[in-house]
Amino acid sequence: MQIRTSGPMSVASYMALCLTHPTKGYYKADDPLGAAGDFVTAPEISQMFGELIGFFFVNLWQQMGSPKAVTLLELGPGRGTLMADMLRVACRAEGFRDALDLRLFETNPALIAEQNARLEPYGPKWIDSFEKVGDWPLLVVANEFFDALPIRQYVLQPDGWHERMIGLTEGKRSFGLDPTPIPVTTMPLAAWEAELNSVYEVGFAQAEVMKRLAGIVSTQGGAILAIDYGYARSQTGETLQGVRQHRYADVLESPGDTDLSAHVDFQALDGVAANRGLVVHPLATQGEFLTRLGINERARALSAANPASAADIETARHRLVDRGQMGDLFKVFCAASPGLQPQGFAS
Known part of the structure; x- marks a missing residue:
């Protein structure tokens, strides 16, 4: 309806409306996780995933x-499964439970109810602002x-x-395509030598979230751990995808x-976090990270x-760490206060 009345919209605007519209957005609807939903995340595969991350944070x-x-x-936080597994381990450390201030960034009412059912003993607080x-x-x-945050897409034509x-x-x-070209020289270096019709994706929303969180951590101390599918170096290529009932679907x-x-x-x-004064540790694959933390x-x-x-x-275990499964596809990013030595990353 909005396209019909207001004209074409960017891919970022379309993603934002599809995912977070107040009444019709994907993440405002029922629980999308698990066998009955559209996808299964690592915490739903095994308790080992959350337990090892709980160790990671209590060590920090x-x-x-x-x-x-x-x-x-x-x-x-999905159903709260990851956090429940994390805290089962972390709260064994003397003093951690008493020190814990648990906050959850979530907007889906159905998922908030599930999170509360699992995490109520820890006194969670839900926030909508960092x-x-x-x-x-x-x-x-x-x-x-981060993979669910809106991206913009650009396509290279002869004039830019x-x-x-x-x-x-x-x-x-x-x-x-928007008829107004953007000069190649104003794009990031990774886009300068691209071939005609190449697609370059820019995650302005991803960068903004990292900027705000890294700014807080740089002032108050701490660390940011992000696990997602992605690539280590900026590059061209189209990765926008749709999934429905565990199958790829047309995004439109x-x-x-x-x-x-x-x-x-x-x-x-990496660049955003480093600019805020955090130390970004070498990117690890999920398989490397979990193996170093002791999943075997x-x-x-x-x-x-x-x-x-x-x-x-x-x-x-095989599904979480093996190359042909989630082990290589998913990457683990960590930006932390100077002086901290996060476990699971190469020195």
Whole structure:
């Protein structure tokens, strides 16, 4: 309706409306996770994922001198599964439970109810603005959050880069180009030597979230951990995709009923965090990160304690760390206060 009345819109505007419209947005509807939803995230595959991340954060808290108050913030916490698994481990550390100020950045009413059911004993607080995180050291976890933030797309034509727009052709949604070109020299270096018709994606929203969080962490201390699919270096290529009921779907069909996402440009996030004074540690694959944190040892311990579930535990471990599964596709990004040594990253 908005395209029909106001004309073509950018890919970023289309993504934002499809995902976060107050009444018809994808993330405002029912629970999209799990077998009955559209996708399954790592925390839903195995408790090992969250347990190891819980160890990761409690280790950072101890490196910080075990402050008497610390805010743990999750962006897009889904059903609360990841945080529940994290806190089961982290709260075993002396003093952590008493220091914990748990905040959740979430807008889906159905998911908020599920999060509360799992996390109510920890006194969670839901926020809709990063200014509401408090004044204590801040530890942030974001699993498959940045990929859902709107991106802009640009397509190289003979006279320069043109922003890709979404309009109507014979009454149906279709892609087109803004007629006003953007000179190649004003684009990032990764786009300078691109071939004709190349697509370059820019995550302005991703960068803005990182900028705001990194600014808080640089002042108050802490770290940001982001796990997502993406690429280590800025590059051309179209990655915008739609998923519905565990299958790829046309991004222009069924707006509001289809999950839309795009690969994260971790080099761009690296630059934003570094500009705010944080130390960005070498990007790791999910397989490397979990292996360094001890997922193989944890799997063996769980299998020994639950012999009847050993095959399922191994299947889950395989799915999380192997190259052909999630192990290479998903990357792990960490930006932290100077002096901290986050576990799971190459030195």
